[in-house]
Structure formats: structure tokens, C-alpha cells
Amino acid sequence: MNSPSHLPVHHTDTPEQHPTAPTKRHHSARYYAHRVKESLTTRVSKLICAIFLSLLLIIGIITFILWLSLRPHRPRFFIHDFTVTGLSLENGFESAQIVFNATARNSNLNIGIYYDAMSGSVYYKEQKIGSTPLLDSYYEGPKTTKVLTAALSGATLNIDRQRWMEISNERSKGVVVFRLEITSTIRFRISAWDSKRHVMHANCPVSVGSDGMILPSSKDLRCPVYFT
């Protein structure tokens, strides 16, 4: 039992001086085995990390593409016609009529729009001079346009003598500016899923000439839409 008793001495004291000593090899083997094991675990964890990150990236890209293609666009409103009759008459307010034609376009490819009751109100200098229902709950399919026309008169039109004078005064300068506001609560339908309700307003400023007809500068304009 001579040599075994020497081994620990080499091992602990001067292993460098005996590079070929069995203890050194034993130590190195364990050392390298450890290192190999260690680098294997780092490689495996690096691989798992890489796979995980790639998965995250792929999921992110898919979500982004889905979001791009499913993102609902608000409906687009346009004002095409707006006529105030009797504008040249001094007592025109008694028989006045406002007729308008606007459209609501659903420009989404796959998304439908539900409108709850829709109404149109006409403002003159930020005062409401008339209001009328336009639609009574309506589903507008993708890529379709709904024509919204109405005539306001009598009970739905609220113009008194004084306001009519104001309007007539402005008319004598050549242009009268009104504002048509279309309001509705809307929901988006994405395949079988319905979004929550949003209160939507479309604001169409309209300039009318002295003949009571919409001016070309206001015709077919897109009306800004906002939600409240």
C-alpha cells in the first residue's frame, strides 16, 4: 500500500510538478467532465432561450398581422347634398325645409357595423335648429354604403323669426354655414364577436349659397368622426 499513500500528497501539494501523475488525470477528468456538463447545460439553456424568444417573436408577428387585418376602421361619413328651401323669403321660417343627403361607408373588409338608433341634427352657430331620426338599428355589412337622407320641417325644425333674420343677413353676404351632426351608438362585429358600444358623432360643416343649395366647396366632403 505504498503508492496509494503517496497519491494524496501529489494531489494536494504539487500536482503541477507531475503532469503525468494518475491523480492529475483523475482530477482533470473530473474537472473536464464538470466543464463539459456545465457547457452542456449552458448550451441547452441557451437553446431553450433561443426557442422561447423565437416563439415570442413569431407570436408577436402573428398578433401584429391579425391586429392589422382585424383592426376596425370607424365608419366614413360624407355630405353630398344640403338644401335650405325658402331661404330668400322674408317669412321663410314658417315654411322652411332643410333636406340633406349624407352617406355612411363601412370601409372594413371583414368587420360589420351595428348602428343603434341614428339621428341627424342641424346646427346654426352652435345652436340646434332641428333634429330627426335617420335609422332605427341597422347592420351595415363590410364594404357597403348606406345613404342617409332626411327632410326637416315643421315640428322637426325649430327656427324662430329672430334666427331666420340672422340667417337671412348671412345669406345676403353669399354664404350661410350650417353643421350637420350625425350621432349613433355603434358596435363592431368581427366574425361572431361583437365589440362594446361606442357613441359616435360625425360632424359635417356645410356652406350653403344664397340660393339655399350646398356650395361645391362643401359637396362630397368627408365628415370627421369622433367618439365620446
Ligand SMILES: *[C@@H]1O[C@H](CO)[C@@H](O)[C@H](O)[C@H]1NC(C)=O
Ligand atoms: C345621395 O347621395 C348619394 C351619393 O352621391 C347618391 O348615390 C344617392 O342617390 C343620393 N340619394 C338621394 C335620395 O338623393
